[in-house]
Amino acid sequence: MKILIVEDDKRIAVPLKEELQHQNYVVDVAHDGLQGLEMAKAGQYDVVLLDLMLPKLSGFSVCKQLRESGNSCAILMLTARSGKVDKVVGLDCGADDFVTKPFDLDELSARVRALFRRSVAHSRSSVISCGPLQINTVSCLVTYLGNVIDVTPTEYRLLMHFAHNPTAIFRGEELLHKLWSPESVGGRETIKTHIKTLRKKIAAVGVSEQVIETVYGFGYRLRSDV
Amino acid sequence: MKILIVEDDKRIAVPLKEELQHQNYVVDVAHDGLQGLEMAKAGQYDVVLLDLMLPKLSGFSVCKQLRESGNSCAILMLTARSGKVDKVVGLDCGADDFVTKPFDLDELSARVRALFRRSVAHSRSSVISCGPLQINTVSCLVTYLGNVIDVTPTEYRLLMHFAHNPTAIFRGEELLHKLWSPESVGGRETIKTHIKTLRKKIAAVGVSEQVIETVYGFGYRLRSDV
DNA sequence: GTCGATCTTCACCAGATCTTCACCTGCCCT
């Protein structure tokens, strides 16, 4: 749910950021290649939107160095030049997708959704299911056993992250790093509180079991059985 | 390394097949939607190149039905129409990439390579085995001969260290230095106690052998035979 | 500006876990 935009042209970066934030992604922006590389290495992003023509360090170099450092986030390249060579070189130096400017915002966000899906092999449709929990990623509607659960954006991102990795255990700090942008990371209490309210909302729907279970000393996990 | 092309126009299918075969992929071709769906379901393909305008069954339907049947191969859609709606619908019904005709052969094969990379990157196993001991590093679940052993974080770290170095013998002090942070290193009793509780927990699961054996004067070792 | 929803922080509690202590057992060597 975390996206990094590496783009120096603010006329492109700003509307892109707003559109993606509107779709409940956590979005950070880097304004040159060097900053982009640093942030991508540190920030645990799922998708990086990478412009090719960048100050200080080209998009190709960022992509290559990111891969060499073992990072496996999805990379979508953006470029004004539509030459075939660029595309082939870009894809072969580790990018996962390639879009030429001017691009359509709807197409781009569809490609971003596809990259998210691909990074989690089990959810191919716009509805992510984890046992009785269903998340419609288009309407952002969350249901549990058919009952609608009214969640806030932060709770939505938390549930998405759990649903994408069923049975996986996440430490509180891990969730903070993966779902919050670096400048707004809070304390452990933040996670505790969001988990608490999520549990309360799910319980209000009539579910007595603990859907988000805590494994003491390890973290939180979403139960896919009931 | 297996690719399926679903395309009725032979002027496209034939050169595409030849190009991909030239790159050492195993390539099959289906000439309509129905045939494509059947072959994709049966043939265990890594990547499916799917034309949208097909006789008998549209590319959208093939894609959707393939996903609904649980198939998770990579799907790359091809179409002559370059409308944005097609792209968004295509990507959201489960395709991983989208290319409009006329496409460049080099670009297409670069995209195919990117899809392969992605599917390989995600098939990494997360289970560490050492004989009958299994540690799932995603769910932090430890099992011995299939029985779940409920371990604390410190015990988990100990087991991980043993499982990473099967047959190796570790002195108590060595374990302290490797698994504890420098400022919180405790006394030798600490290790003794943790080994004790680990042994007790494994024994509680019905294992009579000493799984963590002590080699007098040298240290502890995890037995991988039984 | 006010209002409400949401997000974050705080102080405090209960319980799980970790470490330490004192003492016991059993191996190795002379």
Next chain:
DNA sequence: AGGGCAGGTGAAGATCTGGTGAAGATCGAC
């Protein structure tokens, strides 16, 4: 056989982790 010492055991205290309610901070809508 007996001393010395590595290793085992149980229990008590210290420490850490997660849960809770309420208060403060932030943001957007009107």
